[in-house]
Amino acid sequence: MAELIVISTLNGxxxxxxxxxxxxxxxxxxSMMGVLNFAHASFYMLGAxxxxxxxxxxxxxxALVIAPLLVGVVGMGVERYGLRNTHxxxxxxxxxxxxxxxxxxxEIVSMIWGKSPVDYRVPAxxxxxxxxxxxxxxxxxxxxxxxxxxxxxIALLVTLKRTxxxxxxxxALTHPSMVxxxxxxxxxxxxxxxxxxxxxxxxxxxxAGPSLVTQSDMAALLGPILFVVIVFGGLGSLPGxxxxxxxxxxxQTFAVALNGSLASVFGPLDPSLGASPLTDIWxxxxxxxxxILPYLLLVLVLIFRPMGLLGTRES
Amino acid sequence: xxxxxxxxxxxxxxxxxAIIRDLNLSVAKGERHAIIGPNGAxxxxxxxxxxxxxxxxxxxxxxxxEVTSGLRPFExxxxxxxxxxxxxxxxxxxxxxxxxxxxxxWATGHRYAFWKNxxxxxxxxxxxxxxxxxxxxxxxxxxxxxxxxxxxxxxxxIGITIAGGASVIMLDEPTAGMSHAxxxxxxxxxxxxxxxxTLVIVEHDMSVVFGLxxxxxxxxxxxxxxxxxxxxxxxxPKVKEAYLGEEVD
Amino acid sequence: MTNAVTPAPAMAKEExxxxxxxxxxxxxxxxxxxxxxxxxxSGGSLTSFSLIGIAxxxxxxxxxxxxxxxxxSFGHAVQYGLGGFLAVHAMNAVASHNWPIPLPVIPLMxxxxxxxxxxxxxxxxxxxxxxxxxxxxxxxGELVASSSLILxxxxxxxxxxxTDRTALMPLFGWTFGPQIQVYxxxxxxxxxSAIAMYALTRTPLGRICNAVRDNPERVEFIGYxxxxxxxxxxxxxxxxxxxxxxxxAINFEIANSAYLGATQSxxxxxxxxxxxxxxxxxxxxxxxxxxxxxxxxTNVTSVWQLYFGIIFIAIVMxxxxxxxxxxxxxxxxxxxxxxxxxxxxYLVAAIxxxxxxxxxxxxxxxxxxxxxxxxxxxxxxxxxxxAPTTWAxxxxxxxxxxxxxxxxxxxxxxxxxxxxxVARDRGYLA
Numbered sequence: 001m002a003e004l005i006v007i008s009t010l011n012g013x014x015x016x017x018x019x020x021x022x023x024x025x026x027x028x029x030x031s032m033m034g035v036l037n038f039a040h041a042s043f044y045m046l047g048a049x050x051x052x053x054x055x056x057x058x059x060x061x062x063a064l065v066i067a068p069l070l071v072g073v074v075g076m077g078v079e080r081y082g083l084r085n086t087h088x089x090x091x092x093x094x095x096x097x098x099x100x101x102x103x104x105x106x107e108i109v110s111m112i113w114g115k116s117p118v119d120y121r122v123p124a125x126x127x128x129x130x131x132x133x134x135x136x137x138x139x140x141x142x143x144x145x146x147x148x149x150x151x152x153x154i155a156l157l158v159t160l161k162r163t164x165x166x167x168x169x170x171x172a173l174t175h176p177s178m179v180x181x182x183x184x185x186x187x188x189x190x191x192x193x194x195x196x197x198x199x200x201x202x203x204x205x206x207x208a209g210p211s212l213v214t215q216s217d218m219a220a221l222l223g224p225i226l227f228v229v230i231v232f233g234g235l236g237s238l239p240g241x242x243x244x245x246x247x248x249x250x251x252q253t254f255a256v257a258l259n260g261s262l263a264s265v266f267g268p269l270d271p272s273l274g275a276s277p278l279t280d281i282w283x284x285x286x287x288x289x290x291x292i293l294p295y296l297l298l299v300l301v302l303i304f305r306p307m308g309l310l311g312t313r314e315s
Numbered sequence: 316x317x318x319x320x321x322x323x324x325x326x327x328x329x330x331x332x333a334i335i336r337d338l339n340l341s342v343a344k345g346e347r348h349a350i351i352g353p354n355g356a357x358x359x360x361x362x363x364x365x366x367x368x369x370x371x372x373x374x375x376x377x378x379x380x381e382v383t384s385g386l387r388p389f390e391x392x393x394x395x396x397x398x399x400x401x402x403x404x405x406x407x408x409x410x411x412x413x414x415x416x417x418x419x420x421w422a423t424g425h426r427y428a429f430w431k432n433x434x435x436x437x438x439x440x441x442x443x444x445x446x447x448x449x450x451x452x453x454x455x456x457x458x459x460x461x462x463x464x465x466x467x468x469x470x471x472x473i474g475i476t477i478a479g480g481a482s483v484i485m486l487d488e489p490t491a492g493m494s495h496a497x498x499x500x501x502x503x504x505x506x507x508x509x510x511x512x513t514l515v516i517v518e519h520d521m522s523v524v525f526g527l528x529x530x531x532x533x534x535x536x537x538x539x540x541x542x543x544x545x546x547x548x549x550x551x552p553k554v555k556e557a558y559l560g561e562e563v564d
Numbered sequence: 565m566t567n568a569v570t571p572a573p574a575m576a577k578e579e580x581x582x583x584x585x586x587x588x589x590x591x592x593x594x595x596x597x598x599x600x601x602x603x604x605x606s607g608g609s610l611t612s613f614s615l616i617g618i619a620x621x622x623x624x625x626x627x628x629x630x631x632x633x634x635x636x637s638f639g640h641a642v643q644y645g646l647g648g649f650l651a652v653h654a655m656n657a658v659a660s661h662n663w664p665i666p667l668p669v670i671p672l673m674x675x676x677x678x679x680x681x682x683x684x685x686x687x688x689x690x691x692x693x694x695x696x697x698x699x700x701x702x703x704x705g706e707l708v709a710s711s712s713l714i715l716x717x718x719x720x721x722x723x724x725x726x727t728d729r730t731a732l733m734p735l736f737g738w739t740f741g742p743q744i745q746v747y748x749x750x751x752x753x754x755x756x757s758a759i760a761m762y763a764l765t766r767t768p769l770g771r772i773c774n775a776v777r778d779n780p781e782r783v784e785f786i787g788y789x790x791x792x793x794x795x796x797x798x799x800x801x802x803x804x805x806x807x808x809x810x811x812x813a814i815n816f817e818i819a820n821s822a823y824l825g826a827t828q829s830x831x832x833x834x835x836x837x838x839x840x841x842x843x844x845x846x847x848x849x850x851x852x853x854x855x856x857x858x859x860x861x862t863n864v865t866s867v868w869q870l871y872f873g874i875i876f877i878a879i880v881m882x883x884x885x886x887x888x889x890x891x892x893x894x895x896x897x898x899x900x901x902x903x904x905x906x907x908x909x910y911l912v913a914a915i916x917x918x919x920x921x922x923x924x925x926x927x928x929x930x931x932x933x934x935x936x937x938x939x940x941x942x943x944x945x946x947x948x949x950x951a952p953t954t955w956a957x958x959x960x961x962x963x964x965x966x967x968x969x970x971x972x973x974x975x976x977x978x979x980x981x982x983x984x985x986v987a988r989d990r991g992y993l994a
Binding site: 389475476 | 763764766767768769770771772774775777778779781782783784785787788789792793796800842
């Protein structure tokens with residue numbers, strides 16, 4: 001039990017930090033531009049596949065730097081040539097554009113790399129157990145992921161608190177209507193923010209790829225969870241997104257590790273009852289309901305606290 | 316007689332900043348009441364409070380004697396208060412006719428009906444046509460509201476506001492941005508259409524205010540410093556000092 | 565603009581003639597639905613027509629949300645799928661109890677299923693519109709789709725739940741075994757649903773839905789609660805989506821969890837938006853086109869979904885009114901008689917635009933078939949994906965097509981401006 005708790009906590013925090021790499025960019029982009037970027041998880045996927053391909057060509061370490069930059073360039077292109085032209089048609093059109101992009105990117109990725117998982121391996125330099133808890137070997141690569149995401153987290157904090165762009169972003173988070181008054185280079189700020197957000201998502205993809213499965217449906221699987229994270233944390237709140245990322249990371253990880261069901265706690269139902277929704281619910285394990293837990297949380301939050309954990313605005 | 320609008324000790328704060336402090340206002344039934352004051356005095360906030368757009372931090376607002384503070388805008392509207400907006404606020408993709416008709420539907424009792432053909436409701440049709448005629452937009456009835464000229468949109472804004480037949484009409488700077496001739500036309504329109512109703516108006520154009528209002532309240536820093544007939548206001552030294560001195564001789 | 569005033573008698577005449585043409589359209593549509601299978605009687609076309617009919621109902625129901633009320637839903641398939649499941653269970657129950665209920669009534673059960681779900685979750689969901697609603701609809705969609713795999717007794721797990729549509733009592737000797745009978749059953753429901761949904765737009769609620777779409781804030785000041793309006797719209801959309809789901813269940817004699825999924829939700833959004841959400845008939849065009857492409861392209865290319873995505877992105881960026889929007893833009897020009905001045909620029913632009921499109925197709929297919937696949941057959945010309953000549957041809961078509969097309973597009977815009985100015989002067993355009 002203690003083993004499970006330690007390992008799951010580590011994994012949960014790790015998954016949460018990865019989620020935050022994505023949700024932070026999504027939150028900042030949403031706050032500044034009013035666009036919910038449906039393709040954000042697609043940038044994460046692009047990161048993973050670029051990382052995979054570049055690792056083959058030039059090795060993991062250069063890929064770690066170049067792949068996120070490439071994704072950032074793609075993101076800037078999307079902002080400059082896509083969103084900026086669609087802006088005049090309103091937020092719904094922008095949302096639809098990113099939806100279409102997410103769809104197209106998934107198709108392009110599966111066209112080039114196929115629909116089955118690619119063989120994106122942990123680099124040999126990090127392919128050893130970092131330490132052993134009880135009887136489980138904890139891989140060094142996961143520690144590396146954790147370190148990278150924490151470093152990025154700190155870098156983000158410093159950027160937000162210390163730089164001019166950071167101050168603009170902060171102002172935009174609290175007073176979204178002020179963004180329009182930023183001056184003549186507002187377009188460049190948007191492009192930069194969008195690019196950095198995409199690059200962060202890409203970075204998350206590069207480092208998560210070898211550890212999780214790198215496959216063309218990885219964006220479609222993660223995207224909805226990201227939306228849950230930012231609604232749950234409160235739209236436009238970075239601390240909210242942080243807490244929600246960790247919380248959902250932990251909940252998901254623990255749920256997957258738990259095999260208990262109502263049947264295992266209270267004993268099986270009388271077989272004479274036959275098959276019914278009750279028996280389904282009685283016998284389902286916590287691990288099996290792990291995928292729906294985030295959405296259950298979303299519904300609960302919407303009913304009891306519509307603005308999310310730390311949100312201040314209703315929409 | 317109960318007042319049409321009674322505002323008692325209303326306060327509104329955003330965070331720690333009190334925008335409205337100890338606001339007291341009484342508008343008698345059938346009166347044309349103007350609220351004036353320098354920019355940022357809280358005139359629009361006052362409108363938003365009375366119409367339910369925002370809720371007061373403390374205090375009480377009554378409409379025809381009934382407490383309305385804390386009610387939603389549509390609940391207040393159903394009790395007989397209708398307002399216009401400073402920034403034109405119409406249904407841009409719908410035609411002029413549809414704009415006015417939508418504003419007639421609740422008052423004529425059709426509510427959320429999904430079993431009636433909206434084109435076959437004689438009283439709705441007649442009332443909509445009447446209002447279009449009143450606001451001189453009959454010849455533009457099939458034009459999407461978003462394509463109207465600015466002055467036409469302002470007239471439509473007034474049309475939507477009065478269409479429901481509310482007994483209390485609140486107009487937020489109805490002549491803002493209009494030319495002199497357009498303003499005169501709009502004032503005549505307002506005077507005619509609010510005949511027999513209570514009117515509360517926020518206006519910057521002093522000729523409109525003094526030409527239209529029976530009573531005037533002066534709002535400065537979220538507080539009413541004087542209330543009275545146009546003559547009383549003109550002669551009030553406090554008003555002169557705080558505000559009027561620079562705008563009216 | 566004063567010369568735009570139509571004299572009163574002319575107006576009355578216009579009104580009666582438009583009423584005539586209005587009923588005419590519905591009659592023509594009904595006649596077309598009856599006659600179609602007589603002209604194209606092969607099994608394949610019957611199947612296609614059936615699917616298109618269902619897609620039309622589904623897309624129209626989606627447009628109650630997006631086009632009429634301004635609600636962007638990413639989870640509309642939930643109501644469609646639940647309608648399908650309820651229909652399957654209803655059919656099995658009717659068959660096993662020998663209840664005297666004929667098959668044509670079953671889609672109504674689907675509708676009730678879709679509406680019941682909307683009734684249950686709609687109040688919380690429609691509290692807010694815009695982006696928040698979009699996200700919530702996505703979340704609820706994922707929730708229901710994932711839950712359906714857990715509640716195996718109701719949803720049948722991955723394999724779904726099957727049924728036998730011929731097990732119900734026959735109606736006038738029809739057992740609904742043959743596809744042609746199913747087609748007419750679907751056609752009947754297409755007519756009924758389309759008329760009902762059109763009628764809905766002509767009611768006080770339908771008009772207020774438009775007002776909520778345009779300006780929810782102002783709606784609150786004319787006596788309406790926009791939340792209630794959105795909730796009602798959501799229920800109606802759920803009802804008709806459920807009917808479509810019920811028809812699908814009858815058509816395939818199965819309901820499975822894919823009916824509820826994100827792909828289905830995405831397809832209906834594509835249909836409605838590509839067709840055009842601003843006009844009632846837009847989603848009908850979209851449903852026909854998307855279903856037709858879906859059925860047709862799957863045989864030609866393995867990456868047909870990518871083409872959907874590209875068409876969708878192009879529509880969002882360059883023609884947000886969809887096909888219906890493009891068509892209806894020409895109406896004032898036709899009336900003013902200035903359309904003729906635009907057509908030459910269209911013809912000129914068609915050639916480089918086509919070249920660009922072919923270039924894009926060639927590029928995509930080259931990438932798709934690079935590591936093995938058939939030879940690309942483009943307008944009868946074979947291209948080998950690994951040959952540098954193919955790459956060169958694709959590059960020339962894309963770059964050259966784009967550069968020339970851009971000039972001709974500007975020409976169209978100029979011709980348009982001139983024609984529209986004339987139309988405006990003649991009072992046919994506001």
